[in-house]
Amino acid sequence: MIRTIGILGGGQLGRMLTLEAKRMGFRVVTLEPLSDSPCGQVADEQIVAAYDDLRAIGELGARSDVVTYEFENIPLESVLALEADRRIVHPGSTALRITQERILEKNFVRDCGIPTAEFRPVRTREELGSAEAAIGFPAMLKTTMGGYDGKGQWVVRSREDADAAWSAAKGRPLIWERLIAFERELSIIAARNERGEIVAFPTSENQHDHGVLATTIVPGRIPAEIGECARRYATMIAERLGIVGTFCVEFFQRGGELLVNEIAPRVHNSGHYSLDATQISQYEMHVRAICGLPLVEPRQFRPAVMVNILGAGAGDTLGGLDGLLRERDLKLHVYGKAHAALRRKMGHFTVLGDNLDDALAKAERGRGMLRWIDERAAAIR
Ligand SMILES: Nc1ncnc2c1ncn2[C@@H]1O[C@H](COP(=O)(O)OP(=O)(O)O)[C@@H](O)[C@H]1O
Ligand SMILES: [Mg+2]
Secondary structure (H helix, E strand, C coil): CCCEEEEECCCHHHHHHHHHHHHCCCEEEEECCCCCCCCCCCCCEEECCCCCCHHHHHHHHHHCCEEEECCCCCCHHHHHHHHHCCCCECCCHHHHHHHCCHHHHHHHHHHCCCCECCEEEECCHHHHHHHHHHCCCCEEEEECCCCCCCCCEEEECCHHHHHHHHHHHCCCCEEEEECCCCCEEEEEEEEECCCCCEEECCCEEEEEECCEEEEEEECCCCCHHHHHHHHHHHHHHHHHHCCCEEEEEEEEEECCEEEEEEEECCCCHHHCCHHHHECCCHHHHHHHHHCCCCCCCCCECCCEEEEEEECCCCCCEEECHHHHCCCCCEEEEECCCCCCCCCCEEEEEEEECCCHHHHHHHHHHHHHHCEEECHHHHHHC
């Protein structure tokens, strides 16, 4: 019997996962180095410790009946240590090992027969030259590990750019990817349980701002075949990786073709809308999957647009709520973070519409109302 869920990572994904797990009657313990974390604020307990503190990881395992994570940049060793202690971790170390390293991940996707952007590893100066010769410009250089929200990435259009990126990476291994001139970015959220049941949410369309997700539109404005293809690819990936839990596959759409960009072995920002627009959210689906409960196909009530509320780097108080909250078909989520650093994910809202154009218009109206207020500066004036 599973009563307590352990979560590695204390961010907003863990918070929303916890709120859904609590609604279903589970206890939640989170492990996160920052005290008073978004997840810690709502969990039953927070262990304040680093992700590589194996004593604390052991404690998390001892207090939990199943352990999961809300962030793939946790050390693989921590998950291996839990597994060595015979703790249940979902998704397990195999899925984590492959999805947390971009080269392993792309090789895995290609082995499944699924297209990706062309790429080359860049671990040395020599490999920087051979990647340039093989793929050329424009390209995207990314650190192979540890990146998120566009961090550790450089668009390179010339040898000077490539040299600058190489220096900025300070010896960390890189991947050279062809810069894809995509029409759209898409993602699909799906889930698999130990019985091998797989369900998938509608394919969504994602718009980014400097590598950070800004808007998700569901369902994505794509032909049915593209949506079906995304679903087929997600199923293949889940089966081959043996994922248990909710996961996300991000794609570039170029004409009739879908290229996999990356796999997140966890609940995902582009699935936030499911809290308000489907009968079962991605978070509940994850809880069901890791606790050995049945999965059922999600059903979307109405077209939805999710808008991320990103920090501006000036002001920590969100203004404009009076106007925003007058919209009847809108749900606001705020993550409880103290400082609104530039493009930091502080909250989001989801609006439902009679059709997508209606939802998009409401989303843009809502976005236009919000602003960050610097209360300290206001007090000084
Ligand atoms: N090869 C590429 N071609 C074009 N755009 C890219 C490429 N790789 C990444 N991007 C852009 O950067 C964003 C973030 O890159 P991604 O690989 O998803 O890293 P992260 O782990 O930060 O989410 C993508 O959503 C996309 O907008
Ligand atoms: Mg991404």
